[in-house]
Amino acid sequence: MHIQPFGDKALLVSFEKKIDPEINQQVINLYHTLKASAKFTFLTPAYCSLTVGIDRSRFTINEATELIKELASQPPTNQSVYVREFTIPVCYEGDFAPDMHEVSEITGLDPKEIIALHKAQEFRVYMLGFVAGFAYLGTLPDQLACPRKKTPRKSVPQGSVGLAGHQTGIYPVNAPGGWQIIGQTPVQMFDTTREEPNLLFAGDKVKFRAISEDEFKLILLKEETGIYHTEAKHG
Amino acid sequence: MDNLFKIKILKPGLFSSLQDLGRVGHQDAGIPFSGAMDKEAHKIANELLDNPHATPTIEMTLCGAELEFEGVGQIAITGADMNAKLNDKPMPMYQTIDIKSRDRLSFHRVESGCRTYLAARGEWSGTEWLSSFSTISNLLKVDGIPEQLQSNQSIEIRTSNFIEQRTYPKTARPIYTSSYILRVVTGPEFEQFSIDQIQSFFDKVFEVSADSNRMGYRLKGAIKDYKPLREEISSGIVEGTVQVTSAGEPIILAADAQTTGGYPRIANVVTEDLSIVAQMKAGDEVRFMLVGLADL
Numbered sequence: 097m098h099i100q101p102f103g104d105k106a107l108l109v110s111f112e113k114k115i116d117p118e119i120n121q122q123v124i125n126l127y128h129t130l131k132a133s134a135k136f137t138f139l140t141p142a143y144c145s146l147t148v149g150i151d152r153s154r155f156t157i158n159e160a161t162e163l164i165k166e167l168a169s170q171p172p173t174n175q176s177v178y179v180r181e182f183t184i185p186v187c188y189e190g191d192f193a194p195d196m197h198e199v200s201e202i203t204g205l206d207p208k209e210i211i212a213l214h215k216a217q218e219f220r221v222y223m224l225g226f227v228a229g230f231a232y233l234g235t236l237p238d239q240l241a242c243p244r245k246k247t248p249r250k251s252v253p254q255g256s257v258g259l260a261g262h263q264t265g266i267y268p269v270n271a272p273g274g275w276q277i278i279g280q281t282p283v284q285m286f287d288t289t290r291e292e293p294n295l296l297f298a299g300d301k302v303k304f305r306a307i308s309e310d311e312f313k314l315i316l317l318k319e320e321t322g323i324y325h326t327e328a329k330h331g
Numbered sequence: 332m333d334n335l336f337k338i339k340i341l342k343p344g345l346f347s348s349l350q351d352l353g354r355v356g357h358q359d360a361g362i363p364f365s366g367a368m369d370k371e372a373h374k375i376a377n378e379l380l381d382n383p384h385a386t387p388t389i390e391m392t393l394c395g396a397e398l399e400f401e402g403v404g405q406i407a408i409t410g411a412d413m414n415a416k417l418n419d420k421p422m423p424m425y426q427t428i429d430i431k432s433r434d435r436l437s438f439h440r441v442e443s444g445c446r447t448y449l450a451a452r453g454e455w456s457g458t459e460w461l462s463s464f465s466t467i468s469n470l471l472k473v474d475g476i477p478e479q480l481q482s483n484q485s486i487e488i489r490t491s492n493f494i495e496q497r498t499y500p501k502t503a504r505p506i507y508t509s510s511y512i513l514r515v516v517t518g519p520e521f522e523q524f525s526i527d528q529i530q531s532f533f534d535k536v537f538e539v540s541a542d543s544n545r546m547g548y549r550l551k552g553a554i555k556d557y558k559p560l561r562e563e564i565s566s567g568i569v570e571g572t573v574q575v576t577s578a579g580e581p582i583i584l585a586a587d588a589q590t591t592g593g594y595p596r597i598a599n600v601v602t603e604d605l606s607i608v609a610q611m612k613a614g615d616e617v618r619f620m621l622v623g624l625a626d627l
Contacts (some may be wrong), residue, residue, distance in 0.1 A: 103569050104599070108519050110519070115564060127359065138355050140568075140590050143564045143593050144564060147567025147568075212436070221436045224361035226361065226589055228360065288474070293362075294360045294462075310550055
C-alpha cells in the first residue's frame with residue numbers, strides 16, 4: 097500500500113498495479129474501513145487504488161496519511177466481509193444485441209457459445225465510474241475478450257450489456273460509448289428516485305441470466321410500476 | 332420566512348444553471364462532484380448576502396440571462412463582468428443590491444472571464460438530489476432538475492429579514508485576462524513522463540479549446556514527442572486533475588467530470604486556482620507552474 101498526495105485536498109492510496117480480485121478486495125476493505133470512520137469527504141474506489149478526499153480544515157496531508165495508515169492496520173469491517181450477489185436478467189437476442197455478429201467474428205465463437213460463456217461465470221464489480229452507476233465487471237475469459245468498437249456510438253441505450261477488453265459492463269443510462277453490445281437488461285441499474293440510486297457497488301458479485309424478449313417486457317413493466325424485486329442474495 | 336421573492340427567467344442566456352457546493356461524498360457511486368465551477372465567486376456572492384456557502388447561485392456562462400423579480404429582495408453578482416443592467420442602468424458587481432418588485436436585470440456578453448454568479452438572500456426552494464440543487468451533466472436526468480435554466484422558469488426564495496449593504500473590497504476582486512498561469516502539484520503518474528516531456532509541459536503555452544465545458548477544459552498544443560506507455564488502469568479523478576490524452580494534449584478536469592479515468596495524470600491544479608480555470612474561455616492562453624504542497 098502506497099499513499100501519496102493527489103492535488104491539495106485528496107490522497108491516492110495505490111496497491112499493486114494489476115486487475116486482480118484479491119488486490120481489488122484490499123481496495124474495497126480499506127474503502128469500507130475509511131467510510132465507517134466518517135473522517136473523509138469522499139472515497140473513490142477503483143481497480144487497484146482508492147482516492148480519499150481530505151477536509152483540509154480538519155487535517156493536514158501528513159495527518160490524513162497517518163490516519164489512513166492507522167485505520168488500514170485495523171481488521172476489516174463487517175461491511176467488507178458481507179458479499180452481495182446479484183443475478184441480472186439479460187436478453188441476448190435481436191435488436192438488444194447489435195454487436196453480437198461483430199463479437200462472433202472477432203472471437204470465432206457463435207452467439208450460443210458467447211451467451212453460454214457470458215452467463216456461466218460469476219463476475220466481480222471492480223469499480224464504478226465513467227457515468228453515474230456504471231459498474232465495471234470482470235474478468236471475462238480470454239475467449240470472450242474483444243476490443244472496443246473502432247467508432248464509438250453516440251448513444252448506447254440504457255441497460256445495454258457490453259464487452260471491452262476483459263471487462264463486461266451495463267450502461268445505467270443512455271450514454272455514448274464503444275463497448276460491444278451483446279444484450280440488454282430491463283433492470284434499472286441506476287434510478288435517481290431511489291434512496292440509493294445505484295444497484296451495484298464495488299465488491300458485489302454478479303451473474304447474468306438469459307431471458308426471452310417476452311420476459312424482458314414483463315420485467316420492464318414490473319420495473320416501471322415499481323413491483324420488480326432484484327434477484328439478489330446477501331450474506 | 333415571511334417575505335417571498337421570486338426570480339423569473341425571461342431568457343436563460345447561453346448556458347445558465349443552478350449551482351451550489353455539489354455532491355461531494357457520492358463518488359463511490361460514480362456520481363460527479365458537480366457544483367459551482369468558480370466556488371470562490373459563488374461563496375463571495377453568498378457572503379455579500381450573509382447566506383450560508385451552500386446556498387445555490389445562478390451560474391451564467393459567456394452570455395448571461397434576462398430576469399424579472401417579483402417581491403422585494405437582495406441580490407449580489409460576482410465573477411465575470413457581463414455588463415449587468417438593472418432596469419437599463421449599469422448595476423455594480425460585488426455588493427449587496429436591494430431589489431423592488433418588477434425590477435428587471437439583464438446580463439450581456441462577458442467583458443472578460445467566463446462565468447458570472449447571481450446570489451439572492453434567503454432560502455431557495457426547488458428540487459434537490461442528494462442534498463444539492465446543482466444540475467447534472469446531460470447524461471443523467473433527474474426529474475425537476477433541468478440541465479439548464481429554462482425561459483419562464485421561476486425560482487422562489489424566502490427571507491425573514493434584510494441586511495445592511497456589504498461590499499467586497501476592490502483590491503481583493505479577481506482580474507481576468509486572456510492569459511493565465513495555473514499553479515499545479517505533481518500528479519500520480521508524473522514520474523512516468525520523461526524529463527523532455529515534463530519540460531515541454533511546463534514550457535508550452537496551451538490554448539483553451541472551444542470543446543471545453545463543465546466536465547473539462549481541453550487544451551490545444553501537444554506535449555513534445557508524447558507516446559502513451561501503456562493503457563492505464565482506471566483510477567480516481569479529482570477537480571483540477573490534468574490528464575494527458577493519447578495525442579499528448581492536456582485536459583483539466585472540472586466539476587462535472589467523470590469520477591474515474593484511464594489517462595495518465597501528470598499534474599493537479601491547486602484548489603485556489605480552480606477559480607481561474609472556471610473563468611478561462613476558448614482561445615485563452617494557459618501555462619502551468621509547478622509548486623510544492625508545502626508552499627500552499
